[in-house]
Amino acid sequence: xxxxxxxxxxxxxxxxxxxxxxxxxxxxxxxxxxxxxxxxxxxxxxxxxxxxxxxxxxxxxxxxxxxxxxxxxxxxxxxxxxxxxxxxxxxxxxxxxxxxxxxxxxxxxxxxxxxxxxxxxxxxxxxxxxxxxxxxx
Amino acid sequence: xxxxxxxxxxxxxxxxxxxxxxxxxxxxxxxxxxxxxxxxxxxxxxxxxxxxxxxxxxxxxxxxxxxxxxxxxxxxxxxxxxxxxxxxxxxxxxxxxxxxxxxxxxxxxxxxxxxxxxxxxxxxxxxxxxxxxxxxx
DNA sequence: CGGTATCCTGTTCGATACTG
DNA sequence: CAGTATCGAACAGGATACCG
Numbered sequence: 001x002x003x004x005x006x007x008x009x010x011x012x013x014x015x016x017x018x019x020x021x022x023x024x025x026x027x028x029x030x031x032x033x034x035x036x037x038x039x040x041x042x043x044x045x046x047x048x049x050x051x052x053x054x055x056x057x058x059x060x061x062x063x064x065x066x067x068x069x070x071x072x073x074x075x076x077x078x079x080x081x082x083x084x085x086x087x088x089x090x091x092x093x094x095x096x097x098x099x100x101x102x103x104x105x106x107x108x109x110x111x112x113x114x115x116x117x118x119x120x121x122x123x124x125x126x127x128x129x130x131x132x133x134x135x136x137x
Numbered sequence: 138x139x140x141x142x143x144x145x146x147x148x149x150x151x152x153x154x155x156x157x158x159x160x161x162x163x164x165x166x167x168x169x170x171x172x173x174x175x176x177x178x179x180x181x182x183x184x185x186x187x188x189x190x191x192x193x194x195x196x197x198x199x200x201x202x203x204x205x206x207x208x209x210x211x212x213x214x215x216x217x218x219x220x221x222x223x224x225x226x227x228x229x230x231x232x233x234x235x236x237x238x239x240x241x242x243x244x245x246x247x248x249x250x251x252x253x254x255x256x257x258x259x260x261x262x263x264x265x266x267x268x269x270x271x272x273x274x
Numbered sequence: 275c276g277g278t279a280t281c282c283t284g285t286t287c288g289a290t291a292c293t294g
Numbered sequence: 295c296a297g298t299a300t301c302g303a304a305c306a307g308g309a310t311a312c313c314g
Binding site: 024025026027028029030031032033034036039040043079080081082102105106108109110112113114115116117118120121123124127128131 | 161162163164165166167168169170171173176177180216217218219239242243245246247249250251252253254255257258260261263264265268
């Protein structure tokens with residue numbers, strides 16, 4: 001994905017790459033959930049729901065994610081209003097995350113996609129292997 | 138999305154960026170439908186179904202796509218077995234595309250995602266505007 | 275008509291180091 | 295504990311030109 005949505009605060013609609021914007025909502029949603037860790041983070045959050053979960057625990061549940069990427073992913077989700085962030089002002093601070101109602105509402109379509117993926121990705125993999133074996137000939 | 142799946146034929150499982158592979162099927166599916174033009178191409182194909190559609194017509198229906206990207210997107214979909222390609226050996230050649238049954242089966246989950254996006258992206262946009270207005274304070 | 279090949283820019287993301 | 299800052303590598307995808 002190039003020209004994906006800028007996550008920084010210096011974005012204004014009409015600035016760059018959106019000559020053919022407003023892009024369709026689906027495309028823009030995919031820009032969000034299509035980033036490397038977002039779907040996994042949302043899934044962990046959803047499985048934990050309606051309980052809160054802390055940063056470190058979340059990290060443990062998303063094996064392979066770096067601190068930086070978990071932080072960035074969560075900030076993006078919070079900014080979108082899909083995730084709520086609550087800070088307990090202790091020292092050291094304890095930060096809790098959970099899906100908002102909006103975030104939870106995404107779980108339906110998203111889990112449908114998960115089911116499809118689990119069901120059909122093996123077939124897609126087989127198709128790719130076949131394509132490799134007969135190199136267009 | 139970085140480290141997205143290599144589309145070329147020189148890929149072997151275990152080669153690069155997949156230290157934490159096998160990645161979950163959902164992530165791998167999103168690598169596919171999350172690329173810039175795939176969801177739009179699939180949508181056009183689905184709306185055209187069960188009829189075939191030609192390259193140029195497809196291009197007209199996906200405003201903004203370049204020849205290169207349409208070609209690449211279709212090749213990827215064909216390789217995955219989501220789209221079938223049929224060449225009429227005339228001169229100049231006429232090439233027709235259509236969703237396979239597998240591709241059609243993806244339409245369910247995908248259109249659920251479209252409905253969610255159309256319903257809720259405005260709210261996400263509002264949330265982002267709010268985040269911009271109160272700069273974390 | 276339906277593609278390839280090449281060049282180039284922006285973006286994503288991993289690694290690493292530092293902080294309140 | 296829960297981040298932020300910085301660097302570098304890899305890649306997606308736009309522009310353009312050419313081809314059977």
